[in-house]
Amino acid sequence: xxxxxxxxxxxxxxWIIIFTYSIVGLRIALIYRNSKDxxxxxxxxxxxxxxxxxxxxxxxxxxxxxxNGQGLLSLPQxxxxxxIPYIAVDSVVMVSGITEIMFREHRKKIRLxxxxxxxxxxxxxxxxxxxLPLDLLIDLVxxxxxxxxxxxxxxxxxxxxxxxxxxxxxxxxSIRLGTPENKVKGYFLITAFTLFIIxxxxxxxxxxxxxxxxxxxxxxxxxxxxxxxxxxITPNFxxxxxx
Numbered sequence: 607x608x609x610x611x612x613x614x615x616x617x618x619x620x621w622i623i624i625f626t627y628s629i630v631g632l633r634i635a636l637i638y639r640n641s642k643d644x645x646x647x648x649x650x651x652x653x654x655x656x657x658x659x660x661x662x663x664x665x666x667x668x669x670x671x672x673x674n675g676q677g678l679l680s681l682p683q684x685x686x687x688x689x690i691p692y693i694a695v696d697s698v699v700m701v702s703g704i705t706e707i708m709f710r711e712h713r714k715k716i717r718l719x720x721x722x723x724x725x726x727x728x729x730x731x732x733x734x735x736x737x738l739p740l741d742l743l744i745d746l747v748x749x750x751x752x753x754x755x756x757x758x759x760x761x762x763x764x765x766x767x768x769x770x771x772x773x774x775x776x777x778x779x780s781i782r783l784g785t786p787e788n789k790v791k792g793y794f795l796i797t798a799f800t801l802f803i804i805x806x807x808x809x810x811x812x813x814x815x816x817x818x819x820x821x822x823x824x825x826x827x828x829x830x831x832x833x834x835x836x837x838x839i840t841p842n843f844x845x846x847x848x849x
Contacts, residue, residue, distance in 0.1 A: 609675025617667025648703030677749025773799025801830030
């Protein structure tokens with residue numbers, strides 16, 4: 607399998623996405639130190655975990671630099687474990703943070719439903735990895751690019767749908783609070799979630815045959831990560847404009 611410039615750019619941008627979302631998530635989570643607001647802590651952690659699908663590409667890229675460009679091609683199970691299983695756990699963390707802001711009276715039931723869903727998927731993945739063909743879950747087409755099987759695709763689409771609903775509810779809650787600053791935060795959140803979902807879908811369905819097919823989804827994803835930050839921490843220059 608060739609490991610050329612396109613694969614190198616793919617791997618580098620995977621790490622740019624990982625660092626962008628990790629820094630943004632960490633900054634939001636650290637607000638907890640002063641506010642003691644669990645919502646910031648949980649949502650910040652979940653935003654860092656949201657980009658777990660790019661850990662496989664990023665880690666395989668680093669390994670490829672030292673094993674003749676092969677990366678994790680001979681270990682697709684490891685690539686899969688870096689990418690998919692944490693998504694279910696992250697959805698529990700995300701919804702736990704959201705229910706600190708809204709639906710508080712039903713948060714135990716909502717969290718329990720997501721925990722059960724997470725455990726169910728993890729059990730299914732374990733069964734598939736141990737007893738069924740791996741191509742139902744994942745197929746590595748290059749050291750830094752994977753084609754997901756039907757089971758993984760269904761799982762990813764379901765979670766993207768859930769994420770879209772969560773983002774809409776969170777943004778609407780912020781907009782309805784009425785103050786100009788909260789309304790602006792709500793619009794930033796809607797934009798961030800929309801860009802993430804569009805970028806994630808494009809990144810998973812487009813065949814990476816040239817730089818445009820690679821860079822467009824990745825730049826959309828990076829933009830979504832940065833805009834999400836504005837939905838929680840309004841910069842001073844925006845606050846001044848609102849006044």
